[in-house]
Amino acid sequence: MLTISICLALLAVPLAPVTFNKDVAPLIFGHCAPCHHSGGVGPFPLMSYADARKHASQIVAATQRRYMPPWPPEHGYGDFADDRSLTEKQIRLIADWVTHGKKEGAAADLPQPPRFNSEWQMGPPDLVLQMPKPFRMPAGGSDIFRNFVIPTGLEQTRFVRGLELRLSNTRVVHHANVVLDRTQSLRRRDGQDGQPGFPGMDVITEAAANNFDPDSHFLFWKPGSVLRPEPDDMSWRLDPGTDLILNLHLQPTGKEESVQAEVGLYFTSHPPTRFPMLIQLEHDGVIRIPPGDRTFTVTDSLTLPVDVDLLAIYPHAHYLGRLVEAWAVLPDGSRRWLIRIPDWDINWQAVYNYRHPIALPKGATVRMRITYDNSAANPRNPNHPPKLVTAGNRSEDEMGHVWLQVLPEKNATAGEDPRLPLEEAVMRRRLQKYPADFLAHYNLAALMEMRGKLDEASAGYRDALEVDPKSATARNSLAGVLMLQDRLPDAIQQLREALRIDPGYLNAHYNLARALAATGDLDEAGRQYAIFVDAKPGDAAAQAGLGTILFHQRKFSEALAHFHEAARLDPKDADVQANLGAILAITGDLPAAAQAFERALRIDPNHAAARANLAKVRQALAVKN
Template sequence: MKRVYFAFLLFVGIFACTQSNQVDKLDSVDQPNFAKHIAPIILNHCVRCHRNGGGAPFELTSYDKVKQKAKTIAKVTSMRIMPPWPADPNYAHFIDENILTQSQINAISRWVKNGCPEGGSSEKIFANVSSEKSNIGKPDLVLSLDTVLLNEGDLDRFFLSKVNCTVPHGKYIRAIEFIPGQPKLLHHFNGHLINYHGTSKQNLESRPSKIEITPVNKFENLRETSKTLAFQRELLNDDRSIPERLHSVVNYLPGVKGVMYPDGIGTYAVAEKFSIIGNDVHYGPSRKTLIDNSKINIFFTNTPPKRGSGELMLGTNGVSKIVPPLVVPANKITKHVTQYTVTDDISILTINPHLHLLGKTFLAYAIKPNGDTIRLIHIPKWNFRWQYFYTFKKMVHVPRGSTIYAIAEFDNTVNNPNNPNQPPKQVAERLEYGGSSMRATDEMFQFIITYVGYQPGDEEFSLEHGNR
């Protein structure tokens, strides 16, 4: 009897120890060193961006490189500016949630105060950091978009862009990832897939591959839209019939990394010849003359699609209107709601809140017919720079008849450091050509949802193992 009791205590003891280990161990280390304590934090939370090809302006892939930036690192981690993760972890959790614990932040500070001791070689820790320009794995195919020259002093610029491809027989597309060449300037890429049937390769190649739509100051010029239409008209099968078009197969906004769902989910069947068109390649204002060479990574699979994904867009350009209409008067903070009742049972995979420079907060949830709330996302402090597509750890079932609400606040006062107008002036959603202006200095309020039709058991369907 006694022995059993003792064994039980031992068991509880070990369990409690391993639980608190991660949290408390760092706190009890007075003199953290790089090799043992700091490098693992950098490896797990920073190098996905701070590596060659990762999009951040410098690498943090060795002791010397981290030491060089040590003071700023202590500062930006304690202010929770880095790693960037705008979503509130007390509201909802997502794959790749990138947040440091207070113990980790404190350990970095102590390490810097103590003069950044190395504590042995740390070379091995960073040995496997890849310089691949992908965040989700090794692409099977890398497509290069046409080069874009951005001139010093350019305002917003918009392009349509197209890249052609042929796919080996029996392959399907599992994931498509956009890699911006100029991540600081590339604001938005929305890619559609065009499936050609019966189209010869020469014909495919002879079609135009890039056009600039319009510089911002000439936006009212209607001639420009006919150019766009002409470009779209070139996207035809050989017999002049209209090819199949799959919308939004790849999306990019600042800070976005690609998603890889479990095999068979959200997979695309493609014709032997297909194109990806960048329907709206948007660059922000440029201070320097630069060249952009953006790329598209394609990941193939042999598994045919089991469950195709759909996209639901609330707000600007979407299925639901914004109340009150999106007008933000100078020196005002405004609050707007958009809501939509789903007519089928769906399982949400990924969500993307999208606002521009005046964004202040973002909240989204669904209310089920029985009155229960399904939390989706809360962003207490909007950051234009980091507009992730957030993928849930498990599919989120939203039953038929539930209403999805998105609520956004906008700050058009001088207290908003991102306010494009000083002094502030009225900013609004601007509709043109039947769509919305996407200029960062106009506003948008969108909530984009990627989903599949619900199947029993989806609540336990982990989306995590898809990320290889």
């Protein structure tokens, strides 16, 4: 018996001695050095044998407690790419190295230490944008959440496959988010307190009306995060006039600091052909956490109307959040965990990409539950003593969001963009939570309009107007639907009301011009077009619209000028060329008319009017000669 137990004990000892160079360095370089290098976020470098030896017992303690490397998701509740946690075996190996004398090992065994420099990880970007001015930080005080408006200056739409940040000062930046502001709605808040940017933990931008272009990618960055470009077919579009809003979480260091960021953008010539969508589970409207409450929970759910592939998940709460859970209930009633974070820490928030996309079928319900601890026992509670906490974007307020990045599968219904039914489900869910939510009513109506359900669209815009009768945007959109339904007097009334609310609202002038033209009120239609064209002379459709009115008013030379302008602005519009030809013919310039008709036919060989008119003009020219 005795011999056997000795044998077992011997077996437990590794056959070859554990050495740093052979066994530990690969772990330290791969799992620790990305943060623990000079200039990194870790408090000391772990880039060499000497570094590791110096902190050896600390390393053992931190890894055994699973405090390091930071990896908050619980194992077994989602399989994530870039999971940087250590396995039990790896943790034991590090401990063994220390108990067995912290041997260095043979030089030949040492892997190449990773290199960290201030160069761009993904290579030189195609466009580098910079925060206009550095932001100065005080030496002390609490964390700072600051948003910086960065215009792109783009003159044409680009497709982005990657985004990287480079910071003048890595020690102070905890994490960063980039949000797209398509309507430049945040520029006016920039710099109001004398410093660049504006405060706030979470940014809310105005959606661009009438343009279904949902957010599709998490643009989240943390020091030490692994960057990878999107696959070319999943790039995202960046239009001229869209601002980047850089949301930085900054931590004072004890001395005054300043920070400036550069955003590197990587373009591709491929427009996306797969369109992911970000879906938010949340119920901030119910967040009222009484002081002392340790089990306050917020839940939300969404039943998926289409099959999706879940690509990534991003939970977000502030300091009172303790337990974050998300799962899917599949149509057969079974539960599939998406993530579980048992000890939420905002400091380690991250976007988690699944190693393999999770297929969630139509009819599956995704659910989230976040539990908060507003007692003095929560070491992260920012309020001493605890006080009533409600939803908001200051760090002493709370939030509870679980964002999902999903790739909807093309569904059976005749080639429809599967994001539309998904967005519809999101908006309907939002109206269940917030029946008086203007944007949800408005967006739902816009979706119905896009899907050709005009009665539901006009009802939806009217619901939005019940909530906010002063919305010129909703009146203008309602009028657009009424025009499609040929209800011109109703449309004109809505547009006049929109212009009474907002006299400078150009789109309403434009729609009013079209509606009036359709009723035959040419004089008033011409006046409305003229207001629009004066303000936006570069709009080809408006130039052509005004030209058409002038033509019907037999003001041929003025009409000609506007059609020439329309043709110059949009040389690819066959109708404009055909109309230009018609006016040229009427005013007697037959050779120029023939050329315009020929251009129309080159653009659209099936343009019947251009073909017929060209024949007539050629005939007339033949007679003349």
